[in-house]
Amino acid sequence: MLKRFLLGTCSLVIIGLTLDGCNSSKGEYKEVLKDPQLYHASVKKLTDIIVHDIFSPPVASRIYVYPNIAAYEVLVNQYPDYQSLAGQLNGLGEAPKPDPAKEMDLHLASIHAFLTVGKALIFSEEKMDVFRNKLYNKIQETDIPSDVFDNSIEYGETMAKHIMDWVALDNYKQSRSFPKYTVMDNPDYWKPTPPDYMEGIEPHWMKIRTLALDSCNQFVPKPPTPYDMAKNSQFYKELMEVYETGVNLSEEQTEIAKFWDCNPYVSHHKGHAMFATKKITPGGHWVGITAIATKQANSNFMQTSEAYTMVTIGLFDGFIACWDEKWRSILIRPETVINQFVDEDWVPLLQTPPFPEYTSGHSVISNAAASVLTKLYGEKFSYHDTTEMEYGLQPRNFDSFFAASEEAAISRLYGGIHYMPAITEGITQGRQVGSWVLDNVKTRKGSLSEAKKED
Template sequence: MKCKFTSLLIAVLLLIEVSCQNKKADETTLANPDVMHTSVRKLTDVMVHDIFSPPVASRVYAYANIAAYEALVPGYPQYQTLTGQLTGLKELPKPTAGQEYCYPLASLRAFLTVGRTLTFSGDMVDEFEPQVYQKYKEAGLDEEVYNRSMAYGEAVGKKILEWANQDGYRETRGRRYTVVMAPGKWQPTPPAYMDAVEPYWFKIRPFALDSCSQFKPAVPSKFDISKSSDFYKEVLQVYETGKSLTTEQKAIASFWDCNPFVMHNTGHVMYATKKISPGGHWINIAAVASKKAKADFMKTVETYALVSIALADGFISCWDEKYRSARIRPETVINTYMDKDWVPLLQTPPFPEYPSGHSVISNAAAVTLTSLYGENFAYTDSTEVVFGLSPRKFSSFNQAAEEAAISRLYGGIHYLPAITNGQTEGRLVGEFVLGKIKTRKAGNKAKQMAKAE
């Protein structure tokens, strides 16, 4: 009898142990950051499809990732909300005290709620969403917890959208820009001679910066085509570099092109090639870093949020100067004064030259990623593989940012001062964002499934 009782007790204990292991495995599945990476990639694909300009894409990334962060942060006591830290972001919905939530699910719901609303092809998100949520149902998430988490995430997402609606974006839609007809000023460039992109972006509310002109770069050299002038030397450098590019330099330029506006002429037909935006490229680098470091769900979302904020403020800062100086592009100068048949390796983007947007935003992102993952974080960047280009290896985020910046000289679309001064501006933006925005606080270990406090 005693032996039977002992056997029964052992069986019960084994059953309890297995049940606990299954529950733990379920919670691990529920908090797997892969689904966040997949969702961010889907948002990128939607914006490539919609041909969003680089500044607009950065705005979408920022609001969607901030929403994801804010819906997730109540489940991780060592992190803190960004309310009161980001400009105009005030109180957000809170989870009900004493109720259990799956915060990763809420985070995804908030992210997709914002992403769907801020893009044109929301139907692409609609088709994708059920696949995301089905993973949580299959993992055995309690129905009440599921519904509660979904409702909470949606509430956070809607509140973030209300905040987004106050940033000046709507007021800048449809405003016409008059090209300044003066020597040295930007003119539309071939082949499409497109209108200026986002000439009023400086009116968009910054996320962390005090103002769009907080880190205004040095004044560019005076337009002067005399051969002894600084400007002429800058133009000549672009021209001569373009005529003697190595295979490696061409590969670098193509890898960092990230121009969503590339147009092609075939006879009388003109068509576009869709590409990822420069900000989208760095968002993908954030994904690469998070995966390699095996970051948990919270750090993954923190990474996306901080990088997105740095990118968005980088574009606001950069675009402020672009339309203040309205600097002429190398292609226009060279075709007018040096060589009418010269064509840059890369197609010139449809906005003024100074400073280099790639230089600004790449350095802002690199500063942010370095703070999260370290100075010498080596990685392979395969972002452009889907666009037919080979992966590139980097020893650090800063090395990648330097390469992204100089790629614009190789591409024939920027003078060197726009690159070097843009790098300085970008680093200042990134450092300021990190100095102002604090995601961490002293607290307990992270938990993915938790009751609200």
């Protein structure tokens, strides 16, 4: 059976090594293919490509969710305690069933569906091809019959097409031609920030079809604090909280801010030279936490798919709800106001992202993801978060998923890029999204507690 390995290692190499020699007894391929490490390796490859291609956080959430749904929809045909998401997710129709006359392995079919849908949503398709081809070559070196392999791939392809037909109607393609945001002179409205003064990212993301939410504006937070530069105003107090926190950061606060930065593109300017560093998105960090949790809990292949699928649904809808508010309130970032009225030389610890301030995306999506993971793995799930190690950051320990989500939220104050209301209201908005997903998307035919006893 495939050996366990840590997230961030060269997964394909290790899979290749452990697949060697697996043809010693008839049917052993089935044990190889039902090991969840195949799923983890596929998700990690998708993450690596998302980082390489520099997708924005909202777009990355879309790239994560659809491949996982495709894999999940394949697997429900083998696990009778689980049910399809057809009719539960907006616009998702009944999925094609496997042909009972054809012998196949649905774990392999699910991996193929995942990789096929993932490839269709990225830029660097050749990177996915290389991963897939090496993986499949190794699988074919086991004792898997050629017809079983071919039938599995065929069904995975059929499911991928079904999902991609659905994906095509989510309004993403149409939104690529929508007009860019035009910067307005209103003093309270968002303006591009240094060092690159990038245009606003995804001002029409609220028009993307939601998955579980009824609409993008189902959970509209209360409006942000009114812009008012009078020194006794609430807004000015919130502004100075950002500034004073930033100039008095402790070592722990600095570490927290950097750990949760998750900026997919940070530009660095040295004189006339400019270079950039690339990292995972905020959603990618929570996908990494999902990997850690499922491995620590010894989740089987189906449970692993369920966790990735439900978490990414929460992330996807969380970004839509958050972006709906961002581009309604269009609130100016602290950096712009502080530089204009308080300290022209002040620079936040973290690079300000290129979109409006309210609500905090980290706060929303972290709490949506934490809601799902808490439901699946419990309120007192302690874990060692190693997600950022490959980006040079030390791991952190958490006693629960909500403890992590709350730290992710407050990290944005430490980083100097959010006022407190964006954080507190973002937490509320994220938990509303997470609760709605859990109440309206059911993966188990029985209750989750009953299913846990049987698994």
